[in-house]
Amino acid sequence: MQTTKCLLLASASLLAGAFSLQAAAKDFDFKDPKGVNNVSFLLDAPLESISGNAKGVRGVVTFDPENPSTVSGTIVIETGSLTATNNQLQEHMLGDGWLDAANHPEITFATKSLSKVETTPDGFTAHVTGDFSLKGVTKELTVPVTFTYLPDMLGARSNGAMEGDLLVMRSTFTINRSEFGIKSGQNTDKVAEEIELRLAIAGAAPGA
């Protein structure tokens, strides 16, 4: 009888602990009406350097300031929002020969796990492993991410329209276009095989 009572108490406290952890986690929405969130790309080939930017970023990341290593979520980039400095180049880039934006309208990264979590004065850094999908091909990638937690800063960013927290994520990593079926081994003199991606995005958790 005594053992059953102890087990029940232990289960209840575990449940309460789990609930309090769940309650502390916040969902940060990365759809940015200010148009600041962006992913820039750079392809540096021997004959041509191609760079540009994508602002069609959205997604939700769940983050618990008390327990940052549990961060999880998905970030989506609208393929059609990729912008280059040359109209013809942009048309080719989004066309069916290259990214085929009409049939593959989204580029996504969905987190699976975190490693090498290190605390910094205003957040933490971690290696995030997740599924990266581009042009219908999904590969597991591990990328370094810097998380900056800005409590109660949503008000300053929205000119007082909303109150809440901000979470900034920054990451720079490289992918190989041939791994995603983007004209593998072709035009390498003008279009580099390696694509450097730089992500700088902020998510908001209103009313937190």
Add this chain to the structure above:
Amino acid sequence: MRPILRILAVLIFLGSTAFWVSTGGHTGFSKNRVEIPQIDPITQIEYIEYEERFVMGVEYLALAYGAATICFGLSFAFGRRR
């Protein structure tokens, strides 16, 4: 005809160079929009705003120099006026 072609060659050469310099002397390929870096004051995120403006690249400069060279070369096909 000879002097006309040579004057045309010089005009193309000088005109294209002047236009290239006036649009920024960009050493890459032509641009239809120009990147203007910005920083969000709250998050410190660096982002790009685009200004729709044509910037002449070296491919047009090379074409213009080629045209100038052809004009100058053609001028030799016409003899001096006696």
